[in-house]
Amino acid sequence: MSSTLNSGWPRRAPVLLAAGVFACLALQACNQSIPDRLGAPIEGYSHTSAAINYFMVNGNGGPNIGPFGGGGSQTCCVILPRKWHPGLTVVVEWEKDPMPHAYGDWPERRFSDAWSKRMDEHETKYTRHRAVVEVAPYEELGVIDVHFLPCDQVAVSAVAATPGQVGYPFNYPSKMEVPSVCPAP
Template sequence: MKIRHYLVILGALLLTGCSQPAAKAEIRSGGGGTIVAINHTKWAINHFSVDGQSGIDIIGPYQGGGGGCCYGVPAKWRPGMTVKVDWETGVGYSMDFPGYADEQKFLSWAKKIKAQNKQHSAVVPVPDYTGQKTCGITVHFMPCDEVKVTTSCVSPGRPGYPINEPLQMPEPKVCPK
């Protein structure tokens, strides 16, 4: 019974955190929701944030995830509105994992994997959501380190969802600059 009591309290605290105003309450007074992401690339997203608010999950290649609580958008969209997305990419899988038995081999492998991590940052335009209900923010990580965002309440893949690129997008040989 005690464990159940603690779980109820923990759940209430988590939900209460989502109902609290964001640090910039005067800016984020519109619809609230979570921060989620869809990764259209072969790289893993080791971590990401939107305007400094964590997206929580690691997202594998060609997957979705996130779940950071809570993200609110301004009540009214303004021309030129943007968000800053920071993220780290890394290897999505490793076929040459040596195991843990030989510490030197493992440390050498871990160093090689970590050396492939890259830090990214982009200021991304927020599409006009005038007259629409907003539900947090969904970040789409695209090839060539491009990012798109939406505040749509429509689920990805459903009619009316504004970003319709395929999940498994090939990386071009040369990325536009």
């Protein structure tokens, strides 16, 4: 009788092992917790007469933004904690065109060699910036809103509300003038 038990065991071992692994995985699936960090879409707002040719938050790209414009166009994504905590920051990098409508007054035919040469010259006036920015407090993670303000200042929100709604942390006018003297960084 012992030889029968011993001869049956090796054939059943893979089945029993697979059943045990399956049971562990099934129990683990029931116990999965909500992740501590989530991906949130990015959008931006330019409150100045400059265009934002591109911007990035923690290395992830946001949409380009025209002067005094933005919102409504989202790209994906920045990973942030589900719950805000003091000292939460992001790195914002951007390229700014201080004269985005200049080429509209050029006499050259668009995309001609002369126009392209002038455009190359115009692009030398673009400026690039980088800022470490505190994220405004949020109860529930929403869209990452990057506000480009005069004097190359930036504000970042991640609340589950849109500008103008109750609970939105900023109330910037859509059009802001650059002061004659900018505050020191």
